[in-house]
Amino acid sequence: MIFPRLYVSDDFAPFTELIKGYGTQMPKIKRDTVLHDANGAKRTSYFIQSGIARLSFINEEGTEGTLFFFGKGSIYPINIMEDKLSTENYLQLVSVTELDVIAFPARRVLDMCAASAEFNLAIINHYVRYVNVLLTKQLLNSYNDSTQLVSALLFLYVYEQPEQNSLVDLTQEQIAQVTGLSRTQVTRVLKILRDDRVIETNRGRLQILDLEALRNRYTKMRGLI
Numbered sequence: 001m002i003f004p005r006l007y008v009s010d011d012f013a014p015f016t017e018l019i020k021g022y023g024t025q026m027p028k029i030k031r032d033t034v035l036h037d038a039n040g041a042k043r044t045s046y047f048i049q050s051g052i053a054r055l056s057f058i059n060e061e062g063t064e065g066t067l068f069f070f071g072k073g074s075i076y077p078i079n080i081m082e083d084k085l086s087t088e089n090y091l092q093l094v095s096v097t098e099l100d101v102i103a104f105p106a107r108r109v110l111d112m113c114a115a116s117a118e119f120n121l122a123i124i125n126h127y128v129r130y131v132n133v134l135l136t137k138q139l140l141n142s143y144n145d146s147t148q149l150v151s152a153l154l155f156l157y158v159y160e161q162p163e164q165n166s167l168v169d170l171t172q173e174q175i176a177q178v179t180g181l182s183r184t185q186v187t188r189v190l191k192i193l194r195d196d197r198v199i200e201t202n203r204g205r206l207q208i209l210d211l212e213a214l215r216n217r218y219t220k221m222r223g224l225i
Contacts, residue, residue, distance in 0.1 A: 005068075005129060005133055005156065006068060006069060006133065006153065006156045006157050006178065007052075007068075007069045007070075007071060007156070007157050007158075008068055008069065008070050008071065008074045008126075008129075008130075009070070009071035009072055009073050009074055010071075010072065010073035010074070011073060011074055011075070011122060011125070011126045011129075012047065012073055012074065012075050012119075012122055012126075013072065013073030014118070014122075015112070015116065015118070015119050015122065016047075016049070016073075018112060018115065018116055018119060019047045019075075019102055019104070019112065020102060022104045022108045022111060022112060023045075023047065023102040023103055023104030023108070024102065024103055024104065025100075025102055026100075026101050026102070026103050028098055028099070028100060029051075029095050029098065029099040029100075029101060030095065030098060031095055031096065031097055031098055032094060032095060033094065033095045033099075034092060034093070034094050035053065035093045035094065035095065035099075035101075036076065036077065036091065036092060036093035037092060043077070043079075043105065043106040043107070044103050044104070044105060044106060045075055045076065045077055045078065045103070045104055045105070045106045045108070045109060046075065046076060046093070046099075046101045046102070046103055047074075047075050047101060047102040047103075047104070048070055048071065048072055048073065048074050048075075048076075048099060048100070048101050049072060049073075049099075049100040049101060049102065050072050050099065050100045051071075051072070051095065051096075051097040051098050051099035051100060051101075052069055052070065052071050052095075052096040052097045052099075052169070053069070053070045053076070053093050053094060053095050053096060053099060054066055054068075054069055054070075054093070054094050054095075054096050054174070055067045055068045055069070055070065055076060055091060055092070055093050056091070056092050056094065056177065057090045057091055057092075058090055058091075058092055064092075064177060065177050065178070065180070066174055066177040066178045067091075067178075068133070069096065069157070070093075075109075076093055077091075077093075077106055078109055078123060078126065078127075079106055079109065096169070097169075109123075133156075136156075146179070146181050146185045146186075146188070146189050147189050147192060147193075149179040149180075149181060150175060150179060150181070150186060150189040150190070150193075151189075151193070151198075151214045152214075153175060153178055153179055154168055154193075154199070154206075154208060154214055155211065155214040155215050157170065158208055158211065159211065166207055166208035166209075166211060167205060167206070167207050167208075168205075168206040168207070168208065169205070169206075170206070172186045172187060172190070190206075196213070197209055197210065198210045198213045198214060
């Protein structure tokens, strides 16, 4: 079964040397730096070697919503067509932590595909999982139970990050952006999860104490996660 992911990592880590041949190592990027600006004309792709970036959509009213988080071994944007996708006009990539990245013109992805059949396959697999999580988010949005939504988000964020020791480096504002809930609703759900010893919060850090409780006890969408 292919699981949905809100945190994308390692899809292209095996191709680091290939990517280096087409890009430039950038100076360390500071936290809260906009790499890809909504409505920006410059089309540069970024291969993340370390750190985390957030992909958000910005609608015409200026409202922001978070779609994905990209970690080490991921690339954004990936477009194997020469034409620019219209959705890029609404998407913004911002560093959540300091980043080490290799930057290259987005069109060079085509050259990498021509150079490596394995890289080509990695892109296909990446897009399959990309679509999978978009469909999952659409299904999640059909649920109006705020506890289900937050629990699903926390589970999807950490289950492929064993090296993080179940730590969630998301703010309540970011959780609200992903789920579409208000800050008040997020605060209430986190209190429920704390009281039931599913999570623990300390000095702005959130740690999952019982991952299976998020998957089985709080989330009814067991077929998905």
